[in-house]
Amino acid sequence: MSKGPRPFVGLFVGIAAGLVASAAMAAFQVQAQKLLPEDDGDPATLKAADAASEAVIGDPVPEPYREPAGQAVHYIAGAVIGGIYGVLTEYKPEASAGFGSAYGVATAALFDEAAVPALGLGSAPSETPLATHAYGAASHLVYGWVLEGVRALVAGRR
Template sequence: MRCNPNHSDISRALLIGATAGLAASFVMNVFQDAVTHFGPDNDNDDAAAEPATEKAADDLASVLGTTLSDETRPAAGEAIHYLLGAVLGATYAMAAEYEPGVTKGAGAAFGVTTAAMLDDVAVPATGLSEAPWTFPASTHLYGLASHLVFGMTVDGVRRVLRRIR
């Protein structure tokens, strides 16, 4: 069942989706911190690698003609993480307005798609990480679980906010 939302619906969907994406980015961080600190694989070398978001922040700073200090790099990486979360959330909410079927699975399919497109395609293609086949299965499972949490949180928050008038 396709919808044909009007301008007001589109603006509302974008705002709701961006808000849901920000909330989901926070929940994803909490999940990752819990897994990293309490999981059995907390000595993993991948955890010590510079996050792709920090590399992206470095690249953006370079394009802007500046550099990031070691002190500001983590915060800049977090800003990239939250900005991307807001954009992805807004995109999901917009898609849900036009094609409600995308919400089947309560955001799980969105999370899996996000994991595949970001971790396995976009991030390596931009040089922010090595090729996906160079990482152990545990790294892929961690990324998949993190993005499932993200996708399902986006969907849940989006649904709650849509009910609020």
Template structure:
């Protein structure tokens, strides 16, 4: 694969990371704001297909009473530090911190990859969003015991997670592409 003329002279991993971090935060924000609409759309598209689960977002834990994976992580990290059970408001805050922190860091990784291997930015970041969905939601979160295995997860939950991460990937790439020349 050929790179554009003068590419290596303009490559700057630090600037790429900074643009990616900012874009990752923006992507997480847009994804979060779009999730209610995505959930409604996936309910209409899939309906009752794959019934047996809660139909919550891709970050839901195993079953209706389980907390989202982000809340489980926040609780596991914070409770030993503060040596008490977190309040509902603290768990919600922690869940958001984990969600935005992860999305921001993944944006930074994407920004570095965009500097080192520009083809990754193809198709407006959609493949990167799909890859993040597959690795995080379909593999890492279930492997860590933070959600049911993919085989036990309703189809609408998979679709919701995939579409959410496609929104994230596209937003990150659009923002990164705008920000990178300004940094």
């Protein structure tokens, strides 16, 4: 007998899986960045933290808190995106296609290629080197695989 959708289970498992997947993505990025040319610019997560700080206190994130603030944005975004995935897979199991690959690629397209440039947190896709696009896509694939792995382990395959 097939169980119906469990949106609250999906949400909470998705959030937890999103946090684990964010950690895996960060670990992958530390290693992958060694293969890319040095980039002196701030990552989009830190730019987003600065924008939030400026909206609240009128100044960017103070220097001692910059790195943790960028990481907080990374993990909060990962948890939110994971929660959405968890609920989505409860209603549409096919959202886990390719063991999370489709969702990972979709998040890369939505965030790296569309939202980040649109919000002024990064360069336009046409101004971004191909290696940077590949790095972003690979990072989000890792996120998608780990997200689905943890979600399926905890909540079960749908």
